[in-house]
Amino acid sequence: MTSSLDTLFTWIRTESPTHDVAGVNLMMDLVVAQMTDAPVAVERIRGEQGLGDALILRAGPQRDEPAILVMSHLDTVHPIGTIADDLPLRVEGDRLYGPGVYDMKGGAYFALEAFKDVARKGNAARPMIFLVTPDEEIGSPMTRPIIEDLGRRSAFALVTEPARDGGKIVTSRKGVGRFDVHVEGRPAHAGSRHQDGRNAIYEAARQILAIEALTDYARGITTTVGMVSGGTAVNTIPQHCQFPVDLRVETVADGEALTAAIMGLKAHHPDMKVTVTGDMNRPPYECSDETAKLFDHAKALAAEIGFDLVSSPRAGGGSDGNFTAAIGIPTLDGLGIDGDGAHTLNEYGLISSIAPRQRLMQRLLETLR
Structure with a gap:
């Protein structure tokens, strides 16, 4: 030994x-x-x-x-x-x-x-x-x-x-899914042109709430947003915000359903754009x-x-x-x-x-x- x-x-x-x-x-x-x-x-x-x-x-x-x-x-x-x-x-x-x-x-x-x-x-x-x-x-x-x-x-x-x-x-x-979400808004000066901006971080926050709400412990489903990146300056309405999503599921059927839900995320405002890439990384x-x-x-x-x-x-x-x-x-x-x-x-x-x-x-x- x-x-x-x-x-x-x-x-x-x-x-x-x-x-x-x-x-x-x-x-x-x-x-x-x-x-x-x-x-x-x-x-x-x-x-x-x-x-x-x-x-x-x-x-x-x-x-x-x-x-x-x-x-x-x-x-x-x-x-x-x-x-x-x-x-x-x-x-x-x-x-x-x-x-x-x-x-x-x-x-x-x-x-x-x-x-x-x-x-x-x-x-x-x-x-x-x-x-x-x-x-x-x-x-x-x-x-x-x-x-x-x-x-x-x-x-x-x-x-x-x-x-x-x-x-x-x-x-x-559990099966593991990995996704990347990119939110695009419209930049503007936070003081003089605030009304012209479309805040990507604000939109991302709404998307994160929706993603985290998909967690269902009874079914063994968890969704986690563990990192967020966005913005360029404190006085600028942020144009971009990105975050990854970690998904864990117990069954193939739940993997398919949750993948469809995450990939189907839509912006709440018509001037915003949400793009999602990714898939199940490992099957259950x-x-x-x-x-x-x-x-x-x-x-x-x-x-x-x-x-x-x-x-x-x-x-x-x-x-x-x-x-x-x-x-x-x-x-x-x-x-x-x-x-x-x-x-x-x-x-x-x-x-x-x-x-x-x-x-x-x-x-x-x-x-x-």
Whole structure:
């Protein structure tokens, strides 16, 4: 475990925010090096859209049958310098602190170790594919087509996002929609020509109220406007105002209905213009009967290992598992490290969770037939 932790420390020190191509590609280099002494075929896909590279690792029996697909991302939300200033790498009891350790370098590392171990032993139940992505934290714009293509050729998908709320597994997630709203009015001097202006910020405020009113907790629908930008000077009627919208839904039908409502926003004044772009970023991940069976199988394996595997309530955040679940692939998520503080300056993973969850991943790769 000590040598494994030393390697994980190197991963955490290698800061890799999504848009830092050099940092993300250094992480990909570490994965390639990790596989050099195992019978694993490595395909490196050059990054596009200003993003880092992706990796597809293949191992296991060379049979023409659907594979077991494992997915991890190595991009994080923490900017370069976080480890030096706000979230230093440190161990406090069972807690390992550092940027990205919980979401999701800890889980990715031990899943890759399990993948490599099964490849060496030659006892995989099916062909194995491990997809390592550079862009999950921004919605996987580059790798979504790869995920869906590999998913359609797979029997199961296993996702190493962090465990939830004390080690719970994830079998369903909300769908995520992202939209950008632009309001255009008419500029004017706020003192001498106020009546000639059409205040874009005022109109945007009315639109924001309408958007926030779409939230329906009973149906699991939330709409959030978290940022607003507009205006040029305190004494000028603003011509422009922009804001993004975050949408979360539990069902495909609600995703379609809420998308139509947001895309259909209209200005209240004929001299104003409202333009909306965007769509569902990730479809809802609903717990199918086959996913429930996959969870039951994992739960039985965990019991053999010595811990109780519990399914969490529907997770609010999206993951790449949303894509595989939406195309009908039984998907188990939250297989990563236990801990807390994702996307915060108190992020940590529990060291004691690594060995049993690595063993669980190994047993899944050995038994999913």
